[in-house]
Amino acid sequence: MRRDLELIRNETVKVWKKKRFAVIVLILLALVPVFVYAQMKIAQSSQGKYADWRAELRQRIADNTNALTSDRIPEEWKKWRVALVQQLQYYLDRDVNPNTPNAVRFTNTFLQNAVGLFIPLMVLAVASDIVSSERSGGTIKMLLTRPVRRWRILAAKLVTLSMYVSLILVTTAAVSYLVSGLVFGYGGWREPVFVGFKLNGSNMDTTGVHAIAQGVYMLMQLGLVWFSAMTVAVIAFMVSVLVRSTAASLVTMMAAVISGSILANMASSWHSAKYLFNVNLDLSVYLQGSPPPIEGMTLGFSLAVLAVWSLAAIGVSFAVFTRQDILA
């Protein structure tokens, strides 16, 4: 056990010294202010246009309802708009502003938008070369000729990876909160958010809707994002075991993640696509109550698909790594 902790420490040190995490933090520090600025501009322009938030909300509802009557809008978009209109109406009826600008709301929106591409890409920065770099650098020969069983080394790498994934998520949320707070203020933890919207055909079922604090919503969202990020990490881990070159492993995984977000937008009539891991990554749609990319997908379904993919990836990684001949 003590040896295993030492192994985990070794792997953590390697990733750290490679400055992967530093790069991720720099990217966040460069990008988040850009998003904050954009959000600030939006807030300013609507402040000038509307008397208060209720007027703005009514206008949005009217705009989206009008759009629904147009024939040119594809069916999936309509569904999404129906859901949005009904949610906005719900907020209006209960006199709750869904868009008060504050750091917690900004962070929630940011995480929501980052879960599909941005966070997977940051996770890949660590996951893609955690094994393949040892092979392309030749250090695997030193690593595997020490008196430690191979599965222990791989397990240490997996634990290290999951720690970094968690760290990346927490850092993303923290940077987002701290930077946006400068502009929007650091409040908003207790503001209510309605969850539990259910879509039945084209009708929104609001019987299960209840309010939770925005801070709680953020925790729930972080949990879901973590799950989806871990799935990406573990599959990238497997690719990293299978592929010798770090570039090849990174490109493979990026292609998988990006094609997932493309598929989610176009494959709504190809139903079996819902078993692919990459269309299931956006778990936060379930929390928002927006319609899922493919009909029949639920939170439980997506979690199950991701879990199956993850377990299979871990199984393949260990099976290959412990048996594989290190030929060159």
Next chain:
Amino acid sequence: MQKSMTAENASVSVSSSAETERERESRVLREPPVLSVEHLSKTIRGRKIIDDISFDVRAGEIYGFLGPNGSGKTTTIRMLVDLIKPTSGRVLVCGEDVNKHPERALRHVGCIVENPEMYGFMTGWENLDLFARMQEGIGEARIEEVARIVRLDSRIHDKVKTYSLGMRQRLGIAQALLGAPKLLILDEPTNGLDPKGIKELRAFIAELAAGGMSVFVSSHLLSEIQLLCDRVAIIDGGRVIAVGDVHDMIAQSEAHTLWLFEDPEAGRRLLTDDPRVEVADGDRALLDESVLLALPGAVPTLVRQEDIPDVVARCASAGVGVLAVQRVVPTLESLFLTLTGGERDASGS
């Protein structure tokens, strides 16, 4: 920094090894083998890369593993340290099966397989620290010690990517020595080193062996093995074609003698007429070409050493001036010819 790796201890080890040469040999013979390779075979994609290799390495001996490039040396070494699983056969280190219990067997092994690749983005010290943590009971004192042994202590806190090849080699050796192994495996350790570095490495290896460590060295250069090793296994095409004392093998193989005359034509005629001498020109001359550089125009021959004085005397009496007579070390090719020619069998240690 460029000082000899072994300056301090070289004299000690030389005297001690001279004094106990015989004793050591007999002690070594009594002890069980540190490394025991039994009927090792490896088939990759239907091709038999390694075919039924067996040999033993005893405690404190420097064992050579000689073969041309592509003969299966590196594949064999990778099987010795569990990087490749053998198709059949087994490797025992201090009685432990490397494939079944790597965590026990590899405790006694330090190795460098091909190039000594370490993490370039970390310092030498951090690299050693990393590998020290993978094994029980290696503390900071030991890391300091091995850094000093390989004379890297002045640069140990620099990033490895700034190291020269020689320094990386030494860091690799330091890593291999961390766990005070009973067996050190070095794969073509002199590759890429300059002559001075090679000489230092040789002295260093001799010193380690004098301290009781077994050293297993692979090379494609016969002279390298000859200078370094006690015993040798010669591998070609994935098979061990001979195992034995390296000096005996060389003594048994055809050694060329070069003759340089004042009058090359007369000299050549004289040698051709002599029944004890075989002129070995052209294809028969399996010579290292650099040897001929020193004696341009020399006649390569095969002749028994005891006949040389007589042949020289005949030349002199015939009025053919002899400028030089030189015996040259056989090349790996000529040793192969001897071994595979079936004339003399050096196998069976």
